[in-house]
Amino acid sequence: MPQYLMAVHGEPEVWERPYDEKLQQSYTDTAVFNDKLRDAGAYVFAGGLLAPSSATVVRSSGDDHLITDGPYTETKEHLGGFWIITAADLDEALDWARQASTACGGPVEVRPFDDDPGPTDR
Amino acid sequence: MTADVEAVFRREYGRCVAALIRFLGDIDIAEEAVQEAFTVAVTKWPADGEPPNPGAWIVTTARNRAIDRLRRESIRHERHTQADHLYGTRPETELIEEEVVPDERLRLIFTCCHPALNQQAQVALTLRLLGGLETPEIARAFLVPEATVAQRIVRAKRKIKDTHLSYRVPSEAELPDRLGPVLSVVYLVFNEGYTATTGDLIRADLCAEAIRLARLLVALMPDEPEAHGLLALLLLSHARRAARVASDGSLVRLADQDRRLWDAELVREGQSIVVACVRRNMPGPYQLQAAINAVHSAAPTTQDTNWRAVLALYDQLYALTPNPVVALNRAVVVAEIDGPAAGLAAIEDLDLGAYHLFHATRADLLRRLGRTAEASAAYAEALPLATNPTEQAFLAAQQASLADG
Numbered sequence: 232m233p234q235y236l237m238a239v240h241g242e243p244e245v246w247e248r249p250y251d252e253k254l255q256q257s258y259t260d261t262a263v264f265n266d267k268l269r270d271a272g273a274y275v276f277a278g279g280l281l282a283p284s285s286a287t288v289v290r291s292s293g294d295d296h297l298i299t300d301g302p303y304t305e306t307k308e309h310l311g312g313f314w315i316i317t318a319a320d321l322d323e324a325l326d327w328a329r330q331a332s333t334a335c336g337g338p339v340e341v342r343p344f345d346d347d348p349g350p351t352d353r
Numbered sequence: 354m355t356a357d358v359e360a361v362f363r364r365e366y367g368r369c370v371a372a373l374i375r376f377l378g379d380i381d382i383a384e385e386a387v388q389e390a391f392t393v394a395v396t397k398w399p400a401d402g403e404p405p406n407p408g409a410w411i412v413t414t415a416r417n418r419a420i421d422r423l424r425r426e427s428i429r430h431e432r433h434t435q436a437d438h439l440y441g442t443r444p445e446t447e448l449i450e451e452e453v454v455p456d457e458r459l460r461l462i463f464t465c466c467h468p469a470l471n472q473q474a475q476v477a478l479t480l481r482l483l484g485g486l487e488t489p490e491i492a493r494a495f496l497v498p499e500a501t502v503a504q505r506i507v508r509a510k511r512k513i514k515d516t517h518l519s520y521r522v523p524s525e526a527e528l529p530d531r532l533g534p535v536l537s538v539v540y541l542v543f544n545e546g547y548t549a550t551t552g553d554l555i556r557a558d559l560c561a562e563a564i565r566l567a568r569l570l571v572a573l574m575p576d577e578p579e580a581h582g583l584l585a586l587l588l589l590s591h592a593r594r595a596a597r598v599a600s601d602g603s604l605v606r607l608a609d610q611d612r613r614l615w616d617a618e619l620v621r622e623g624q625s626i627v628v629a630c631v632r633r634n635m636p637g638p639y640q641l642q643a644a645i646n647a648v649h650s651a652a653p654t655t656q657d658t659n660w661r662a663v664l665a666l667y668d669q670l671y672a673l674t675p676n677p678v679v680a681l682n683r684a685v686v687v688a689e690i691d692g693p694a695a696g697l698a699a700i701e702d703l704d705l706g707a708y709h710l711f712h713a714t715r716a717d718l719l720r721r722l723g724r725t726a727e728a729s730a731a732y733a734e735a736l737p738l739a740t741n742p743t744e745q746a747f748l749a750a751q752q753a754s755l756a757d758g
Contacts, residue, residue: 233517320519321469322527343516 234275234344235324237314241337243282245301253336260334268316273327279312311337315344357403358394365408366485368567371457372412374520377419380482380510388420390415412454459573460520466535467518474509475538477502481570484562494542494559496550532574535584536639539566543587554598560591560607578633581626582640587648588623592616604747608655620650641670660689677703681711687716693721709738713748725755 248254268274283302290297302309314331318324324341332339354362366387373383390411405715409448465478480486488506492499512518523531546559567584574580596610605611628649630640645666652658667683680703688696697718705711716731732752739745 319517320468321516322519322521324516325469341516346515 234315234317236342237328238333238340239311239335239337240340241311242308247282253272257336264330264334273316274319274331275315275341277314283309354395355399358398361407362391363485365411367458367483368408368456369411370482371461372414373456375457376416382419386415386419389418409454457523462535463522464520465532466538468534470509474505475534476541477505478509479538481506536579539563548741549588550740554604554741555594563587578635579637579639580631581630582643585623585626585643586639586646588619589643589650592619595690604743638670638674641666660686677705681705681714685714688718695717709735729755
């Protein structure tokens with residue numbers, strides 16, 4: 232079965248806002264959504280990321296490794312979290328993404344994984 | 354291609370490709386196979402005569418060729434699986450010429466117009482796979498380089514493959530979201546033909562193609578009122594084509610058209626569809642626009658137009674789709690009923706500064722109110738925004754005539 236990445240993009244300032252009822256609600260909704268994914272057998276992995284300011288980039292060239300502070304891209308919007316799911320086809324994945332977007336309150340990008348056979352069956 | 358084979362190609366290409374995609378699960382292989390089958394037809398038909406069911410003949414021939422090809426290439430894992438699947442389900446002995454080919458075009462339409470594809474890609478894919486138009490024809494139709502169209506089609510096919518976009522008709526629950534893009538694509542093709550971006554005002558070939566596609570949608574989705582509405586709208590609009598351009602090539606507005614030039618057959622067909630839609634009483638934006646055009650086409654002269662009926666339809670349309678272009682068109686009707694001052698008042702707050710017809714409409718209302726200087730300024734704003742030379746010439750002539758009046 233194909234696997235898809237569902238990535239949530241957004242502005243870190245929004246995620247780092249003071250904890251409030253709305254944020255609490257989106258956490259609760261996301262947890263409920265994750266359970267639903269598990270029950271349907273579509274769940275592979277999911278996680279939320281800490282702020283881009285916590286990121287470190289490592290670049291290798293030959294034996295040299297350059298380590299730099301900060302996220303890879305200097306943009307306003309960053310990857311905030313993601314799911315990896317299995318779905319029969321794009322329509323099924325888009326349906327999960329619709330529910331994911333409602334739960335987490337952010338836009339969700341759906342991307343298929345490369346089809347090369349691999350350790351995908353869990 | 355001979356004329357006979359060419360005619361079959363135009364008529365049957367979409368159906369054949371749709372059937373082969375269903376069978377093979379791959380758009381490119383399906384297209385290659387169908388094109389190969391037509392190549393065979395070109396050499397065989399003139400000698401053997403056209404088969405009784407040319408579409409089925411093409412599908413069968415294409416399928417046999419595709420199976421041969423997959424056998425030859427079955428070294429690769431992926432194709433091996435495909436070939437196995439084919440041998441398993443369809444032994445060649447079953448492939449007889451006259452079998453009924455199930456119509457898979459509805460699946461194909463919904464795949465081509467999937468919201469995961471951008472609209473330009475939807476249009477190009479629909480014209481290519483369902484209309485059987487070649488890449489250069491699509492490029493000419495939309496005045497974009499061939500390479501651009503080719504790239505759009507390649508990317509769209511690639512995305513369909515990579516994302517495992519399904520080849521299926523949406524469920525009843527999904528249909529409201531999924532039908533919109535399908536109707537939009539056909540409407541967009543027609544609109545480009547109705548007022549071409551550049552060149553001649555009308556591109557009849559594009560309009561005809563859109564009407565062909567709209568007829569197909571109606572045939573495939575007879576219970577979908579908006580598909581009927583779209584077809585009626587296109588028919589009633591296309592019926593006026595001969596009256597829309599004067600012998601010197603200049604544009605003639607609806608109010609000034611010689612209504613005897615309207616295509617009576619298309620008007621009749623469009624009107625009867627509108628009547629059926631009204632009876633069904635499930636109004637939608639395309640049906641309402643068709644109904645508005647039906648009222649116009651029922652009037653022997655502009656003066657005879659039932660403007661109150663048109664206004665009532667615009668009110669309904671605006672309630673369903675409250676966008677400023679509908680408000681602008683509605684204001685034109687208000688001006689007919691309550692005078693140009695009322696029309697002008699209805700458009701002053703519309704956020705349509707980038708739309709040439711907003712300024713052109715405003716200019717016309719100002720002219721009728723005798724506010725010549727303001728009218729001239731409004732024409733000046735409309736002119737650079739219009740792209741079609743016939744429309745530009747019309748606006749320039751209107752502006753020039755202010756000085757005479």
